[in-house]
Amino acid sequence: MMEDSTKWMQEALKEASLAKDKGEVPIGAVVVKDGTVLGRGHNQKEGFQDATLHAELLAIRQANQTLGNWRLEDCDLYVTLEPCPMCSGAIVQSRIRRVYYGPHDLKSGAAGSLMNLLQDDRLNHQTEVIPGLLQEDCQDLLQSFFKDLRARKKKEKQDRQQE
């Protein structure tokens, strides 16, 4: 039987694919409680030109709405890339119990890479953190997105030079 945590990360990966389809950096997240998805989100920063529309923030806000409660106690978040400082702060604010993520983000990861805001005992909430879940699937999606993006930009440049 597939482990539940793998199943939920696959749901987060489906969200990431939706971002990719919209030309957004493919990152997805879901919030889960007692075997039910309470909130889903994928990166929509470019489409809405809103700096806060990361996958995690959208999934947290939807879970808040579903429960009618800003407290997401006993909820777990699955996200396809290590959260940035903003999203890590939102995870602490909403008191999420546990965070599973795919690969580390060495440039701006705030759940173990550059810092660990999820386990800072000076803040009023700490979260369990489980990195590396379906890491390769998450990474493959990101790498193919950036590879396509570079190829498209290169082609655009060549087309402009031929005009």
Next chain:
Amino acid sequence: MMEDSTKWMQEALKEASLAKDKGEVPIGAVVVKDGTVLGRGHNQKEGFQDATLHAELLAIRQANQTLGNWRLEDCDLYVTLEPCPMCSGAIVQSRIRRVYYGPHDLKSGAAGSLMNLLQDDRLNHQTEVIPGLLQEDCQDLLQSFFKDLRARKKKEKQDRQQE
């Protein structure tokens, strides 16, 4: 002539008063560019039961909408309390130029107190930070809110005991 920075912090204080009127912790923020307010926000976390509805996040999102751009370059943010990690992360994400705030927040301030996410050179953007602007006015509003809250809770307890 009143300094412009004082004028804008007074706008943030007006937002904080709106939060107080709704029974929310009175924190307000404005985003300003070239002498114009592009976004305003006040804490609405309890009313909407949304963990992300801090003053700063709302002001940033409104400024993003006003400009049709997630980049708030050459924009300054004024907020009546030192930003938390989530809001500091959003300030970095949106590339705000300068942040003015009132008092330090020793419990969760992430712009100088517990940490300084606004000036972490490992992240891809750094912000100027000016603390202590109209600090006493900001602090008075917060203290009177919490004093009233304690008095109300005490009275409720006494009323229950007399029933």
